[in-house]
Structures are given as C-alpha cells and as structure tokens.
Amino acid sequence: MRKIIIATLISVSLGLSGCVISVGGDSEHGYKSGWKDKENHNRKLIAKLTPELSYDEVMGRFGLADFNEFYKIDTDTYQVLYYRTQRIEGDGLTTKDECTPLVFKNGILHGWGDKAFRLINH
Structure with missing residues (x-):
C-alpha cells in the first residue's frame, strides 16, 4: 500500500510540475486587472496634477491614454489625452464620456476636465 501511495504522489507531482497559475498580478501602472482599479488609479493621478507639467512628464506618470487627439488652432497646438475615470455603460468598452x-x-499641461476641453473647442 505504501508503494502505491508513493508512486501516486510522484506521478501527480510530475504531472503538475509544468503548471503555473497567476492570480491578481499588478499591471505596470499599479492597478490589478479591473476597470475599477484603472479608474481609481487614474483619478488619484489626476488629483495630483499641477498646471505647466510637460507632455512627457504626464505620459511618464499615466502611460498610454485611452484616446489621444491633436488640434492646431492658429499657431498653437493642442493635444488631448483621455484617461478612463468613471463607468457609464457596463458594455466592456471604454468611451470618451467615461474619461x-x-x-x-x-506641449504643456494647460488644464484637465470637460471645461478645459470645451475652452479649446469654443
């Protein structure tokens, strides 16, 4: 009986030796894997923003934006990065109204939020 138990344990351990299970690993930007974590992370970063940061500084803190737009008005250039901060629809897609x-x-942070965006689109 003892030989059967040992043989079973050896065969089971050999069969499982190649299995790797990853649960709840953090992404590169500090949130786990859900939209709630991403939104919370982005809201915390936005709360710490100050005007006059460079585009590169903000990109370094936030990473890739959910949406990215570029405008030229007269001699000024405007770039708008959208980061998800709230859930509107539970459809699994991120839309601009959720950002x-x-x-x-x-190239310098001029403002954030809907009002700042509307000012360049008046």
Whole structure:
C-alpha cells in the first residue's frame, strides 16, 4: 500500500510540475486587472496634477491614454489625452464620456476636465 501511495504522489507531482497559475498580478501602472482599479488609479493621478507639467512628464506618470487627439488652432497646438475615470455603460468598452481629458497647449499641461476641453473647442 505504501508503494502505491508513493508512486501516486510522484506521478501527480510530475504531472503538475509544468503548471503555473497567476492570480491578481499588478499591471505596470499599479492597478490589478479591473476597470475599477484603472479608474481609481487614474483619478488619484489626476488629483495630483499641477498646471505647466510637460507632455512627457504626464505620459511618464499615466502611460498610454485611452484616446489621444491633436488640434492646431492658429499657431498653437493642442493635444488631448483621455484617461478612463468613471463607468457609464457596463458594455466592456471604454468611451470618451467615461474619461477625463487632459489638455496640453504647445506641449504643456494647460488644464484637465470637460471645461478645459470645451475652452479649446469654443
């Protein structure tokens, strides 16, 4: 009986030796795997923003935006990065109305939020 138990344990351990299970690993930007974590992370970063940060500084903190737009008005350039901060529809897709826009004028953070975006689109 003892030989059967040992043989069973050896065969089971050999069969499982190649299995790897990953549960709840963090992404590169500090949130686990859900939209709630991503939204919370982005809201915390936005709360720490200050005007006059460079585009590169913000990109370094936030990473890839959910949406990215570029405008040229007269001699000024505007770039708008959208980061998901709230859930509107439970459809699994991120839309602009679920994001907060960060507005850059000539490569410098000029403002954030809907009002800042509307000011460049008046």
